[in-house]
Amino acid sequence: MQQELIAALVVSVVAFFVVYAITPFLIRELGKRKLAVPDVNRVGGAMVPRPGGPAIIAAILISEAVLFLVFPSDMRNLKIIALMITTFLAFVVGFIDDRRVLGGWFKPLALAASAIPLVLIGIYDTTSVYDPNLTFPIFGSVKIPALYIGIIILMIPITGNTINSIDVMNGIASGFMTIASFSLTIALLIMQNYDVALISLPLGFVSLAFYKYHKFPSRIFPGDSGALTLGAMYGVIAIIGHVEVVAAIALLPAVINSFLFLSSVKKIVEHRQIKNPTTHTEDHKIIATKEKDAPITLVRLLVAGRSLTEKEIGFTVFRLAIFSGILAIITAFLMGVRV
Amino acid sequence: MYAFIGIMWLLILAGGGILVTAVSKISISGYGDEIDFLIASIIKAVIAILFVIAWIVVLSKLKNRIFQKQIES
Secondary structure, eight states: OHHHHHHHHHHHHHHHHHHHHHHHHHHHHHHHTTOEEEOTTSTTOOEEEOOOHHHHHHHHHHHHHHHHHHSTTOTHHHHHHHHHHHHHHHHHHHHHHHHSOOOTTHHHHHHHHHTHHHHHHHHHSTTTSOOSEEEETBTEEEEOHHHHHHHHHHHHHHHHHHHHHHTTSTTHHHHHHHHHHHHHHHHHHHTTOHHHHHHHHHHHHHHHHHHHHHSSSOSOOOHHHHHHHHHHHHHHHHHHTTOHHHHHHHTHHHHHHHHHHHHHHOSOOOGGGSOOSEEEOTTSOEEEOOOTTSOOOHHHHHTSSSOBOHHHHHHHHHHHHHHHHHHHHHHHHHTTOBO | OHHHHHHHHHHHHHHHHHHHHTGGGOOOOSSOHHHHHHHHHHHHHHHHHHHHHHHHHHHHHHHHHHHHHHHHO
8 A cells, every 4th residue: 555655646647747847838938839829818819829739748647657657557557558549549639630621530449549549449358448237326237248349439439529619718717627536536436446536546637737838828739649648548537437426527517518509500510610608898708699690619608608717718628627526535435335 | 506506406306217217128039049139229329319419409499499599698
């Protein structure tokens, strides 16, 4: 147990400080190469470097590699390998999308493909990567070995795109992921799944370190490469930790955002192709647009009755994330209850 | 919004309960072990998908009821 605690401390410190150290360098490099996009909500429309994904993936890979080396001949290493490969592939998908504007279907399909290594490693070793049962609180689990592969293939695009679709304002994606991933780590500890709790720690600390540069006023945007990396890693942890339901609950505000968006747009499109669901007041606060054909999103609802500053919107989303995180932790406690 | 999240949470718990207590108990017999298993799996999968569709419809109605006024205000 002492070895696990030391490992937890080491991977947390490594994950946090790799992002903390690399990101300023990345901001300078992106600035030099003129890889920046306008911040549409900022007064004067400042150009913000993008993407921050390379710093995020570097920190995840380095910290998980450290964990891999701490326990060289351990069963959990297959989980770490599966996580590193799938998360890296999701980063590649996002990075391609950062550099070229691709169709709305590209990301979900490419992310589904990035889940294939996770499926294959699970088939190679049927006992140590994931458990093909879906466990619900209070009532127990359902055995769905064939259907579970479909759940894995769906899970990575869903979590990836869910985090990507909530990345609409300064700091929201990284701040939201910090809260959701620490909630998931606490849930894993409650369910006594210490191995995966350890593996999940870098996600929270990488998100937290990146939030320092992403919070309002942003010095860098994560881009699709950053958001998809965070979302895909979250999805992999849900699967290898056998906490699919708990993970979905912690993610509810972002799921609602995607649900509202899809149910109002009624098709999968790139966010660049849709009308802006918000507009600005004279004092540069954000308010819902009156345009009927603009999509309904979480942010549009938050500013439907009153205008808010970008910072206030961020904190409102974080309060919703904390509420969902508490529900996820309650659900983790309920996992031990049976009727 | 908090109420909406709370309702979604309850729907997930209730849906899980129905899946575990009712749907997972479905079994078919009389066509040979492998075919029985296959048919039962397909039925379970179809019911699970119908549950998800019903869940989306309920949420959609709920969304329209709760949020439409808010958007129009």
